[in-house]
Amino acid sequence: MRYDIDFIAICARKLAIYLPRPISMTPHERLIKVFTQALEIPEGTSIETLEYRGSRGWDSVGHMRLVAALETEFGLLLETEQILDFSSFQHGLGILKAHGITD
Amino acid sequence: MASLINLSGKVALVTGASRGIGRACAEILLAHGAKVVLNAVSDPSALKKLAEELAKKYGQTCFAMPADAAKPEAITQLYKDILQEAGRLDILVANAGVMEDALIGMITPQQIEHTLSVNVGGVINHIQMATRLMRRNGKDGGSIVTLSSIIGRTGNIGQTLYGASKAAVMGATLSAAKELAGDNIRVNALAPGFIDTDMTAKLPKGIREKRVASIGMQRIGTADDVARTVLFLASPLSQYVTGQIVGVDGGMVI
Numbered sequence: 001m002r003y004d005i006d007f008i009a010i011c012a013r014k015l016a017i018y019l020p021r022p023i024s025m026t027p028h029e030r031l032i033k034v035f036t037q038a039l040e041i042p043e044g045t046s047i048e049t050l051e052y053r054g055s056r057g058w059d060s061v062g063h064m065r066l067v068a069a070l071e072t073e074f075g076l077l078l079e080t081e082q083i084l085d086f087s088s089f090q091h092g093l094g095i096l097k098a099h100g101i102t103d
Numbered sequence: 104m105a106s107l108i109n110l111s112g113k114v115a116l117v118t119g120a121s122r123g124i125g126r127a128c129a130e131i132l133l134a135h136g137a138k139v140v141l142n143a144v145s146d147p148s149a150l151k152k153l154a155e156e157l158a159k160k161y162g163q164t165c166f167a168m169p170a171d172a173a174k175p176e177a178i179t180q181l182y183k184d185i186l187q188e189a190g191r192l193d194i195l196v197a198n199a200g201v202m203e204d205a206l207i208g209m210i211t212p213q214q215i216e217h218t219l220s221v222n223v224g225g226v227i228n229h230i231q232m233a234t235r236l237m238r239r240n241g242k243d244g245g246s247i248v249t250l251s252s253i254i255g256r257t258g259n260i261g262q263t264l265y266g267a268s269k270a271a272v273m274g275a276t277l278s279a280a281k282e283l284a285g286d287n288i289r290v291n292a293l294a295p296g297f298i299d300t301d302m303t304a305k306l307p308k309g310i311r312e313k314r315v316a317s318i319g320m321q322r323i324g325t326a327d328d329v330a331r332t333v334l335f336l337a338s339p340l341s342q343y344v345t346g347q348i349v350g351v352d353g354g355m356v357i
Contacts, residue, residue: 068238077183077235080175 026103030073031092038062038069052087074101108338111136114189115337116181118142118172118229119199121150123300124250127326128196128333133161135334137194140166140185144173144199164189172199172225173217182232192236194337195247197229200268202302204261214264222268223275230279230290237288244287248336249276250329251292251348257357269294273348280346289345291336296352298324319354328353 025033035047039057052058058066067083070076074096078086082095096102115132119125121143129139141154147169154167166188170181185192200222203214226249237245254262255269273292280290297303297314303323306314315323332351335341 064238068235071235072239077179077186079179080231 027074027096027101028093028103031070031089031096034069034073035066035089035092038066048089050089070095074099107340108135108334110194110338113137113193114140114185114191115194115196116140116142116185116192116229116233117196117198118225121145121153123302124295124298124326124329125196125198126153127330128198129165130157130161131327131330131334132194132196132337133157133163133165135338136163137337138164138166138189140168140189142168142170142181142199144169144171172229173220175224175228178225178228178232182236186236191240192233193240193243193245195229195233195237195245196333196337197226197247197249199225200250202262202265205264206261207263210264218264218268219271222265223271226272227275230275234279234283234286234288238286242287244283244289246337246341247276247279247283247288247290248333249290249292251276251294253294253296253350253352253355253357256294256348256350259357276348277346284345289336289341291341291345291347291349293329293332293336294348294350294352295329296324296350296355298326298329298351300326314355317356318352319356322353324351324353 032047035041035050039055039062041047041057050058052063063086067078067086070092071078076099078095082098085091086095110132113136115137117125117129117132117139120129120141125143129141133139139157141150141157143150147167150169151167154165158165168181168184170177172178182192201218203218205211205214230247233245233247249272251272252265252269254266255273258266273294276290276292283290297318303311315321329351332349336344336349
């Protein structure tokens with residue numbers, strides 16, 4: 001049996017709506033991902049209570065890695081004051097809010 | 104073997120690019136395939152015209168982005184513009200600088216403030232901001248070339264302030280090289296000798312002749328002599344070179 005290639009494409013598009021869609025992450029969830037990956041935080045750690053210099057990995061070198069990861073993830077370039085003030089996960093959310101990125 | 108100085112796909116920022124050494128650096132980087140952002144503080148329309156002229160000459164993208172190296176907020180905005188317009192940064196040539204000669208006892212507080220804010224503060228702010236963009240390049244990192252001077256190494260009569268600022272550039276370069284090596288961002292400085300630019304053209308004829316006589320190669324250096332060394336440091340030819348002060352002085356002795 002032969003099928004026209006356009007017919008197959010149309011069928012594929014029509015069926016695609018019934019497939020599970022990728023769920024987009026909220027900024028809050030993306031920030032958790034940024035912290036987890038940039039600071040190499042072990043699974044199960046409470047990210048939302050982390051503080052600068054208060055947790056393993058979040059030293060001055062880790063901080064610049066974290067800033068770079070946050071800037072890349074959200075397409076931002078932080079002000080120097082924001083980098084200096086960024087001392088907790090909650091501050092991170094505040095920075096996103098200041099750039100108009102909210103859940 | 105593929106050419107090691109093919110910079111296509113790379114984006115370079117050259118400060119003080121409207122003339123002299125900065126312009127020569129911009130031209131040599133464009134000629135080797137890089138997209139170049141021209142930065143200078145003077146006359147935005149002239150800078151735009153130059154960018155258009157160079158883009159046409161080399162068939163490459165060339166941006167004009169004026170900003171004052173003495174103003175940190177202007178530098179921050181410049182990098183935001185680079186990110187938006189060019190999308191990345193691979194090479195920084197921190198060339199912008201001022202030279203205000205004055206004998207000891209005649210150096211004014213305003214001269215100190217101006218020279219240090221442009222020659223030292225400007226370079227440090229550029230290194231900081233460039234690093235933020237280069238870290239996004241992952242293992243490709245980047246190359247930062249700062250412009251010091253032979254005067255920062257040897258000193259000279261009437262150049263206490265200028266010499267101090269250029270010695271500071273060397274110190275900043277050496278420290279930044281150590282801090283950024285792990286990110287594969289190389290930081291090197293050039294220490295040009297007596298180079299034929301608008302800045303040195305202002306010297307009285309007698310002093311100019313005396314300076315040339317002190318150069319082993321018996322000729323004044325050109326902006327292109329400096330630009331060629333910048334090309335080496337910006338390209339993969341120098342991929343394992345960082346934290347170096349390279350003299351470009353024809354064997355000059357002061």
